[in-house]
Amino acid sequence: MRNLNAIPLSALRVIEAVARTGTLAAAAEELGVTAGALSQRLGKAEKALGQPLFLRASTGLSPTDACARIAPRLTSAFTELSGALDDLREEAESVLTITVAPIFASRWLIWRIGRFNECHPGVSVRLVPGVPLVDLDRSGHDAGIRVLPASAARPANAVKLLDQRVFPVMSPALARGVKVPEDLLRLPVIRENEGLQGWGPWWEGMGRVPPVMPAGPAYEDASLCLDAAMMGQGVFMAWETLACDALERGQVASPFPERIRTGSTYWFATRGASARKPALLEFRNWIQEEIDVSIRQWRGT
Amino acid sequence: MRNLNAIPLSALRVIEAVARTGTLAAAAEELGVTAGALSQRLGKAEKALGQPLFLRASTGLSPTDACARIAPRLTSAFTELSGALDDLREEAESVLTITVAPIFASRWLIWRIGRFNECHPGVSVRLVPGVPLVDLDRSGHDAGIRVLPASAARPANAVKLLDQRVFPVMSPALARGVKVPEDLLRLPVIRENEGLQGWGPWWEGMGRVPPVMPAGPAYEDASLCLDAAMMGQGVFMAWETLACDALERGQVASPFPERIRTGSTYWFATRGASARKPALLEFRNWIQEEIDVSIRQWRGT
DNA sequence: GACGGGGCTTTAGAAAAGCTAAATGCGAAA
DNA sequence: TTTCGCATTTAGCTTTTCTAAAGCCCCGTC
Structure with a gap:
């Protein structure tokens, strides 16, 4: 778990989003920041990991073998996080905790x-x-x-x-x-x-x-x-x-x-x-x- | 997935670590920062989520009901992320990709x-x-x-x-x-x-x-x-x-x-x-x- | 073959987040 | 009571991250 300290979680999120959407622009829209920001985050992530994660093509970014292999796991992990957060919110709305x-x-x-x-x-x-x-x-x-x-x-x-x-x-x-x-x-x-x-x-x-x-x-x-x-x-x-x-x-x-x-x-x-x-x-x-x-x-x- | 934009991922990580270890100090050690930093992150997370996540006891922090319910999911998600990262590293070491x-x-x-x-x-x-x-x-x-x-x-x-x-x-x-x-x-x-x-x-x-x-x-x-x-x-x-x-x-x-x-x-x-x-x-x-x-x-x- | 557009990258500057260290507070155990 | 463990707060500083704009590249079009 400590290996997560080596790389910002936001970088992992970028990797996931770009691998899923295929373009930086789409990922940027989803994450609510500019493509430039993601390009930088991605660059840092690749540097930190010591390997390129995406091949730059004119039509967009395509994941390398290694990246493609872990991308589904990243997606599932972030989906889990998102779901947990949803639950928290939902529960916050529908559950009343009352001290009496x-x-x-x-x-x-x-x-x-x-x-x-x-x-x-x-x-x-x-x-x-x-x-x-x-x-x-x-x-x-x-x-x-x-x-x-x-x-x-x-x-x-x-x-x-x-x-x-x-x-x-x-x-x-x-x-x-x-x-x-x-x-x-x-x-x-x-x-x-x-x-x-x-x-x-x-x-x-x-x-x-x-x-x-x-x-x-x-x-x-x-x-x-x-x-x-x-x-x-x-x-x-x-x-x-x-x-x-x-x-x-x-x-x-x-x-x-x-x-x-x-x-x-x-x-x-x-x-x-x-x-x-x-x-x-x-x-x-x-x-x-x-x-x-x-x-x-x-x-x- | 977009709901992840509302709260920094690092805050989720703090929640997970504190829920798992039980004390801020232990979580701080694991995440490699000071307890003060975590206290701040946690405070922000609770504010962002609109609900307290931990009860402050003299012996440490204990998760609220809602937090305890999602904590295992957070742990599993982060474990997944960590594992994916491990795989990436391991593969980087043991797999040679050679263009010929x-x-x-x-x-x-x-x-x-x-x-x-x-x-x-x-x-x-x-x-x-x-x-x-x-x-x-x-x-x-x-x-x-x-x-x-x-x-x-x-x-x-x-x-x-x-x-x-x-x-x-x-x-x-x-x-x-x-x-x-x-x-x-x-x-x-x-x-x-x-x-x-x-x-x-x-x-x-x-x-x-x-x-x-x-x-x-x-x-x-x-x-x-x-x-x-x-x-x-x-x-x-x-x-x-x-x-x-x-x-x-x-x-x-x-x-x-x-x-x-x-x-x-x-x-x-x-x-x-x-x-x-x-x-x-x-x-x-x-x-x-x-x-x-x-x-x-x-x-x- | 110039033109235009989509898409990524780069740059510089600005804003925000995050961190540390130290002081503080607060119970519980000795 | 004192002390100890642990969490919180504060102030100041660093670092990160963002944006906007310009740049570059490839490609299809006129």
Whole structure:
């Protein structure tokens, strides 16, 4: 492979094009430069290789034996390169790579993505679950869906998908004993990573001073916490996108109709270079509609 | 194929090398430039393609999905290019392309070339019969064997193979009636292209004033003339390299022992760029020896 | 036999690309 | 924390490559 260092690749391209088209002029047209430039490149190539590659005839250039023998291989190699490049471009157009917080992907997005595929068969969406906020312009992702607290700066190239709202969920059996918020104090609180995310805003939203609550089991991520809630292990303060489907299916119950804003926001951030991809715009539109539908549904409006 | 115009081929090479080696530093070593140069090329490539191709990790660069997908194709394409180049080089070393006057090729060289092949199995000799003197430096031939009259300029990069000598030949039956040169006047003269090449110098060399001779059949080339002589159609003034084998085999007879110089010379001319090819030197040495042997033999020394 | 055209080559100057070396940044391992 | 490995950036310099125009050669035409 190192022998490619000895001769500029552009020279090989000239050899290929001239061998294929038969004239310098035609090759020049194809490569988008003047014939003079090619003549020079060719001259250099022949000098570098120590042998003439084309016989100069009045009607054009005809390859020497040796050149004719390798020309098809050059053609095939460049065709391969060209094809690979095509694929790259095509894929760039038809494939969306989207980084999503796992919680959103696992409990909401992946159950709906099939519908997008049905409507847009030419587009393939790849979800990349990932917690860390990646710099989209460097990561190779076309877009990212992330939840940011109100305190965070508005991300670049981002549109708001929805305000995050929370509410307590529990198994339907437990819910039967819960009539007023204070009833919750009798239940263990299922915590994500030992934290009590969302409880403060919720009590306040309900017009109460946040009380001390009995600690229940803790799990590593919100999805596991929701499972625990389904199983009756306690009460869990759930994000709406996390719980809406479980609520719909009756796997968990929500005793109070209030949906309290935490101040966090879902953002759909687009990579600058992908901003013009039609597939990406379609996807964003689709997800916005889908969120609308989904929320309207389960909020019971 | 035109899409290759949009991005420098060297950038593709960087992509390939980095994808394969995993680090910029290793790729830089392979391509023989600094890592900084590659970083720049890569940056340009990513900009040109509108998408990042590698994720920057602290341990090196890791290709994005899309890049990983095309990388093997790039590798295969460059391997193909590299292989083609190798072949070109190898062939340049092991293949000799030699342009020869057809008369010399057909009656002398091709019957002996097999011996060269036996001694030098790695070298393959291609004879390109051709009358016109080609410019070796432009024709793609490594060497040429040509006969030039004394008046011609000594060709560049040429060594003398032998002085051309001529003598009359005829069928053994006819030869029985020929004791002195004047006996030839009773025979038809077989002519090449209506000409009487060689007769003047021969008569003079024999100490005679060139007489008028009876015209016989004419043929297009000397090889056909020799055939005619074998068949008893007359007498033919043959070049020694043309007739020596036929003489050896008794197909023609030469009544006089004198071998008269015409002043023409066989040259072995080498293309400048091929002058250092070991195979070419071997061939030249071989042909010189072969000529020595052949001439010594049939001159009966 | 001059003429014209197609096609390659040459030339000079200008533009662009590419390179190097060194400074910088950034994680991870020690 | 320090250090180490690796990538990136910067500035300046070299080298390459390009273009446009003129030149040359061969060939067929008028």
